[in-house]
Amino acid sequence: MRYLRWSVSLLIGALAAAGAPAALDAQGNLSQVVDDWEGRYEVARENYQAAYQEWEYYESRWQQLMEEYGRAQAADDERRTTEILAQLQDLSQERDRAESALRIRKDEWHDASEGLISALEARIELQVQQMERSPVGSNPDLLAEYNLYSARLAEVESETETELGPWRELELPPMPDLQVQPDDTRGEINFKIRNLQNRITVLEDLSGELDAKIAQLENRQRWERTRADFDASLTGFDDVVVPVMPRSGATTAVGDTTAVDLALQPLETRIARLTGLRDRVLERIERFQEKVEDFQREAERRP
Amino acid sequence: MRTGCLLPFAVICVGLVIPAEADGQIRLRDFVITEGASLEGYLGNFAAITVPQIDSTERAVAGVGEVSVRGILRLMGRENQTLDMAFDGGIRQFATGGFQLRNYAPREHSGSVETMYQRLIRGGTLTADAGARFRSIADRPPLPLYLAPGYDRYTSGVSYRYRDFLDVGVEGEIADYAAPKVLPALDLLDRSSLVVNAGVRKIYRSPAELDRNDSWGLRLFSSYSYHSYPQQGQGSTRIDHALGAGAAFQGRWERLSLEFTLEGTRSRSTSLRVEYNAARLSGRADWILGEKTQVGLYGTLARKRFIQPGQDALVPGEEADNASMLYADLTRHLGERVSGAFQFGWQKVETNISGAYYTRFGGSFFLRVRPWN
Numbered sequence: 283m284r285y286l287r288w289s290v291s292l293l294i295g296a297l298a299a300a301g302a303p304a305a306l307d308a309q310g311n312l313s314q315v316v317d318d319w320e321g322r323y324e325v326a327r328e329n330y331q332a333a334y335q336e337w338e339y340y341e342s343r344w345q346q347l348m349e350e351y352g353r354a355q356a357a358d359d360e361r362r363t364t365e366i367l368a369q370l371q372d373l374s375q376e377r378d379r380a381e382s383a384l385r386i387r388k389d390e391w392h393d394a395s396e397g398l399i400s401a402l403e404a405r406i407e408l409q410v411q412q413m414e415r416s417p418v419g420s421n422p423d424l425l426a427e428y429n430l431y432s433a434r435l436a437e438v439e440s441e442t443e444t445e446l447g448p449w450r451e452l453e454l455p456p457m458p459d460l461q462v463q464p465d466d467t468r469g470e471i472n473f474k475i476r477n478l479q480n481r482i483t484v485l486e487d488l489s490g491e492l493d494a495k496i497a498q499l500e501n502r503q504r505w506e507r508t509r510a511d512f513d514a515s516l517t518g519f520d521d522v523v524v525p526v527m528p529r530s531g532a533t534t535a536v537g538d539t540t541a542v543d544l545a546l547q548p549l550e551t552r553i554a555r556l557t558g559l560r561d562r563v564l565e566r567i568e569r570f571q572e573k574v575e576d577f578q579r580e581a582e583r584r585p
Numbered sequence: 586m587r588t589g590c591l592l593p594f595a596v597i598c599v600g601l602v603i604p605a606e607a608d609g610q611i612r613l614r615d616f617v618i619t620e621g622a623s624l625e626g627y628l629g630n631f632a633a634i635t636v637p638q639i640d641s642t643e644r645a646v647a648g649v650g651e652v653s654v655r656g657i658l659r660l661m662g663r664e665n666q667t668l669d670m671a672f673d674g675g676i677r678q679f680a681t682g683g684f685q686l687r688n689y690a691p692r693e694h695s696g697s698v699e700t701m702y703q704r705l706i707r708g709g710t711l712t713a714d715a716g717a718r719f720r721s722i723a724d725r726p727p728l729p730l731y732l733a734p735g736y737d738r739y740t741s742g743v744s745y746r747y748r749d750f751l752d753v754g755v756e757g758e759i760a761d762y763a764a765p766k767v768l769p770a771l772d773l774l775d776r777s778s779l780v781v782n783a784g785v786r787k788i789y790r791s792p793a794e795l796d797r798n799d800s801w802g803l804r805l806f807s808s809y810s811y812h813s814y815p816q817q818g819q820g821s822t823r824i825d826h827a828l829g830a831g832a833a834f835q836g837r838w839e840r841l842s843l844e845f846t847l848e849g850t851r852s853r854s855t856s857l858r859v860e861y862n863a864a865r866l867s868g869r870a871d872w873i874l875g876e877k878t879q880v881g882l883y884g885t886l887a888r889k890r891f892i893q894p895g896q897d898a899l900v901p902g903e904e905a906d907n908a909s910m911l912y913a914d915l916t917r918h919l920g921e922r923v924s925g926a927f928q929f930g931w932q933k934v935e936t937n938i939s940g941a942y943y944t945r946f947g948g949s950f951f952l953r954v955r956p957w958n
Binding site: 311312314315318400401404501504505507508509510511512514515516518519520521522523550551 | 614677695720733747749787789842871885910914930949951955
């Protein structure tokens with residue numbers, strides 16, 4: 283903490299000494315960054331909540347049907363059992379889709395919360411610097427702003443921790459252990475087959491989404507590399523070294539910051555991670571398909 | 586001097602690499618082999634005292650072939666810190682025509698290695714880098730075919746970028762032009778530099794857009810540069826103090842990126858004759874035309890005005906007054922690992938007083954292969 287404060291002081295001092303006028307507006311810049319992340323955070327949170335409500339609806343309906351199915355089986359009501367199985371089959375596909383969407387929205391909300399928390403921390407740090415430089419009690423607005431940002435930080439941290447829990451990467455849910463039981467009827471086996479087929483459909487959709495995401499990242503990687511190739515062709519043999527003045531060291535790029543890149547991992551790592559996930563999805567599809575064929579053979583043998 | 590500089594650089598590089606190797610996480614991030622062929626024309630009457638040969642022609646042509654290899658190694662990649670090493674090496678051979686005395690066959694060798702360590706500290710990024718660049722040229726031709734002289738250059742720097750809005754850095758550089766005995770004037774270019782720069786930036790992103798790729802931003806920066814020329818100055822070393830300030834814009838969208846930088850420099854010196862004010866505008870655009878085609882544009886306009894009249898004792902060729910450059914690149918991806926690029930370039934460098942200039946223009950084709958993608 284002491285190091286960070288020292289660093290911020292050094293930065294602001296260096297900027298003032300170097301005559302950069304915008305340094306005087308560092309507070310305004312930080313507030314704008316916080317506002318920017320607040321906007322993204324709200325969008326991500328609302329998207330997650332909408333996805334959660336949709337998933338909750340299907341989940342609750344699923345549980346309700348499962349209970350009805352149990353009661354129908356207990357009452358030996360074959361007609362009602364068949365009806366519920368058909369409804370479950372229809373519902374399972376939507377339920378799985380909603381679950382996939384929820385996982386993606388959760389990841390997005392987590393990313394936005396990280397950005398907002400970082401922005402709030404930076405804003406609070408600057409506020410502390412200003413309060414330390416002001417005589418005690420001379421500017422009550424500083425303390426009020428400090429309290430405001432601190433309260434918001436606590437709120438965001440609490441909100442995301444409560445609703446999101448510890449963050450983990452997008453991953454496949456555990457593979458369901460569907461087996462044919464010795465006393466399963468043909469209808470029950472067919473239900474399990476349809477369940478598997480629905481899961482295959484959902485996994486195929488997920489595989490398609492991953493393919494699109496991988497293609498998007500690969501395009502960006504190709505773009506970055508082509509830019510680097512162009513740069514290298516100009517600078518490799520000093521063709522564009524301007525013999526007018528020595529280099530000033532002031533060529534830092536404006537956007538797409540290294541910090542953001544570090545936090546997001548390099549493109550090749552992200553591509554490799556998504557490719558690995560896509561391969562696991564394809565592998566699971568294959569295993570489900572084999573299982574469907576086994577179940578179909580088994581169903582033919584059952585009364 | 587050359588070997589003397591090499592030793593500390595090697596120590597820095599080894600110091601950075603040893604802990605990374607212990608991690609066992611070395612990974613090749615990028616590796617590309619480039620082969621190129623160019624046809625170029627040169628016009629002008631610029632005279633450079635660092636070029637020993639003199640030829641009365643004002644028009645020359647050259648066919649050029651080149652091959653180069655470059656890549657990036659990730660020596661360490663952890664959650665909040667990385668260590669990369671970039672390397673680049675190449676050879677370029679010219680076959681010239683149009684000179685009065687004889688047709689020259691200059692050959693350039695160029696290589697560089699740079700290590701860069703980055704660490705996230707409370708959302709800010711600390712960057713430390715060290716690099717070396719080597720260049721040599723055999724059978725250097727007279728103007729108007731201007732080819733930069735050979736040198737060894739060592740750089741080292743530290744910078745800190747706090748979030749998306751503040752940055753400060755310091756960079757040191759030693760450049761040794763390694764003049765042969767027959768050309769002592771080249772030593773006049775030897776230079777030691779220290780540059781301190783700071784900037785503030787503002788980056789705009791649409792709040793409703795969760796994809797972080799699209800953004801545009803503005804950076805205001807200022808710098809102080811200290812340049813020492815130990816071989817220049819009569820009795821005392823020439824030392825330049827330069828103040829710079831400028832603004833840079835960068836925008837990035839799904840298929841287009843734009844960059845513009847405007848920079849002004851006020852350079853004062855212990856040698857009054859080399860005091861000057863200068864301005865430089867540079868731009869860069871990259872546009873994705875389709876799934877496999879990309880266009881790049883690069884341009885620079887640099888202007889310099891000396892405070893004192895009469896610059897006869899300057900080092901022509903390395904301290905011209907004005908420069909204009911324009912390069913265009915059209916790249917077509919021929920497969921996952923192969924791409925071809927056509928490039929067209931034009932540049933003109935001139936002096937204010939005598940009207941001397943040289944112009945270089947031409948077209949190139951590059952074939953690039955990434956064997957491991």
